[in-house]
Amino acid sequence: MKSKLLFALLLSTTSLAAFAGRAEDQQVKFRQSAYSFAAWNCAKIKKQVVEQPETYNKEQVIAAANAVAAVANSGLGALYGAGTDQATGWKKSRLKPEFFDKQEEAKKVALAFIKESNELAKVAATGDVAAIKAQFGKVGETCKNCHDGFRVRD
Amino acid sequence: MTVSVQVWDLPLRLFHWLLAAAVAGAIITGEIGGGLMDWHGRIGVLILGLLVFRVIWGFAGTPHARFGSFIPTPAKIAAYRKGQWQGHGHNPFGALAVFALLGILAALVGLGLFANDDIAFHGPLFELVDKSASDSLTGWHARIFNILAVLIGLHLAAIVFYVRVKKQNLVIPMLTGRKIVPKDQPVQAARLSVLRSVAVLAIAVAAAWTVGSGVLLPHPPPAAVAPAAATPSW
Numbered sequence: 001m002k003s004k005l006l007f008a009l010l011l012s013t014t015s016l017a018a019f020a021g022r023a024e025d026q027q028v029k030f031r032q033s034a035y036s037f038a039a040w041n042c043a044k045i046k047k048q049v050v051e052q053p054e055t056y057n058k059e060q061v062i063a064a065a066n067a068v069a070a071v072a073n074s075g076l077g078a079l080y081g082a083g084t085d086q087a088t089g090w091k092k093s094r095l096k097p098e099f100f101d102k103q104e105e106a107k108k109v110a111l112a113f114i115k116e117s118n119e120l121a122k123v124a125a126t127g128d129v130a131a132i133k134a135q136f137g138k139v140g141e142t143c144k145n146c147h148d149g150f151r152v153r154d
Numbered sequence: 155m156t157v158s159v160q161v162w163d164l165p166l167r168l169f170h171w172l173l174a175a176a177v178a179g180a181i182i183t184g185e186i187g188g189g190l191m192d193w194h195g196r197i198g199v200l201i202l203g204l205l206v207f208r209v210i211w212g213f214a215g216t217p218h219a220r221f222g223s224f225i226p227t228p229a230k231i232a233a234y235r236k237g238q239w240q241g242h243g244h245n246p247f248g249a250l251a252v253f254a255l256l257g258i259l260a261a262l263v264g265l266g267l268f269a270n271d272d273i274a275f276h277g278p279l280f281e282l283v284d285k286s287a288s289d290s291l292t293g294w295h296a297r298i299f300n301i302l303a304v305l306i307g308l309h310l311a312a313i314v315f316y317v318r319v320k321k322q323n324l325v326i327p328m329l330t331g332r333k334i335v336p337k338d339q340p341v342q343a344a345r346l347s348v349l350r351s352v353a354v355l356a357i358a359v360a361a362a363w364t365v366g367s368g369v370l371l372p373h374p375p376p377a378a379v380a381p382a383a384a385t386p387s388w
Contacts (some may be wrong), residue, residue: 039273046274050192060385136274137189143273144187154286154293 001012016107024081028089031079034071041067042139045124049133058127063125065117068139077110094152102149109149113142155337161242162331163346164353165207170328174203177306184299191275196366198266199278203362205260210354216346217349218243242275242335251309254299258302265295267365281371 041064048056085095101107118141123135162170176197183194205257212221226246233239244252268283269292270276278287316322327333364370 022231042274050189050274134189137208139188140191140271140275141186144271147272153296154289 010090010107022087022089024083025089027081027084028081028087028093028095030078030089031084032089032093034074034076034079034094038068038071041065041071042136045120045132045136049129049136053129056129061132062124065121069103069121077107080106094154096150096152099150105149106146109142109146112145113139116142156334157337158332158334159242160216160331161218161327161333163219163353164331165211166215166219167328167331169204169208169211173201173208173259176201176251187271187273188267191271191273192210194230195266195275195277198263199258199362199366202267202365203358204262205256206361207354208256210357214350214354224249224252226253241374242333248312251312253307254310255305257303258298259307261298261330262302265291265298268292269295278366278368279370281373321343340379 024073045061045068048061066118080099082096082100085097085099087093116135120132120135120139123131126132180197180201181192182189183197187194209326211219217223223242224241224246226249230239230246239245267277267279268288270280270285270288272289272290283291313324316324
């Protein structure tokens with residue numbers, strides 16, 4: 001009886017663990033999802049503000065900019081735990097191992113992303129398309145700075 | 155006795171300086187990224203047009219512009235090293251640089267057409283490949299840029315070397331088209347055909363437009379659409 005219970009307990013915990021995945025993998029999955037969601041919103045802004053300004057829809061651009069800012073402000077740093085450079089989310093992480101040795105620099109690019117995204121949300125609310133376009137470019141530069149510094153090239 | 159001879163025709167000089175400016179622009183916009191990536195893409199298409207022009211001009215231009223006149227054969231290189239090479243156009247080492255630069259630029263432009271920056275930019279032919287293929291082409295675009303950087307460094311260093319050591323200024327002929335040479339050396343007559351220049355230019359513009367405008371894509375962007383109407387308000 002006792003061994004049966006133990007077996008059931010063991011089975012349920014291992015299957016739960018398999019479902020949840022390793023903690024590192026889970027973090028990578030969340031952060032890949034976060035950036036994908038931000039990318040979807042950035043693509044909408046790009047289309048309506050840069051590529052086809054005739055399709056500009058103020059509410060949609062505000063919503064998209066707020067979503068990007070929300071991602072930036074969500075505390076993404078918590079998803080960069082030790083070992084996550086070797087973990088696999090939706091696909092293998094491309095985080096460079098030296099990320100963990102350059103915490104000061106990482107903090108700088110992360111704060112820049114937050115700052116420029118917040119500014120983008122503010123500018124989007126004004127409906128000034130030229131200003132949104134310029135600020136959107138600045139957000140893109142912060143994305144690039146992190147990619148150049150901390151992401152392995154394909 | 156020396157005499158001034160025409161070495162570089164006007165279209166070739168325009169090509170050279172436009173290319174130099176375009177490559178500088180592409181490097182700056184590519185390094186900064188963000189909103190400048192759209193300009194990086196446009197400059198890339200301009201470089202494509204310039205390369206198409208140069209390749210055709212390599213067969214249709216005035217004698218010193220033609221590839222056939224400066225193919226760096228081992229015999230020519232050996233002669234040049236012994237100081238026996240005689241010519242007014244690209245010397246064999248300059249010719250190597252020309253082919254290397256054109257080749258690497260063609261590769262960079264070719265890869266860039268399918269590239270994406272994983273932020274909000276993609277090259278004009280991105281839609282013809284899937285995202286993971288584009289990502290890997292983008293990786294190669296970035297990697298082989300290092301080769302271009304080395305070649306540009308060598309190109310500039312060679313100019314300094316020729317001025318300082320060989321007492322030859324290569325920049326002035328590329329500006330004026332003319333070079334001072336000993337009078338006893340044979341000179342090829344070079345007549346520029348305006349009609350031919352315009353025709354080659356037209357082909358180059360057409361090639362760049364075809365690639366850059368999106369007509370090669372399976373679904374060209376419709377002129378006027380109202381996707382907002384199809385998007386639910388939530």
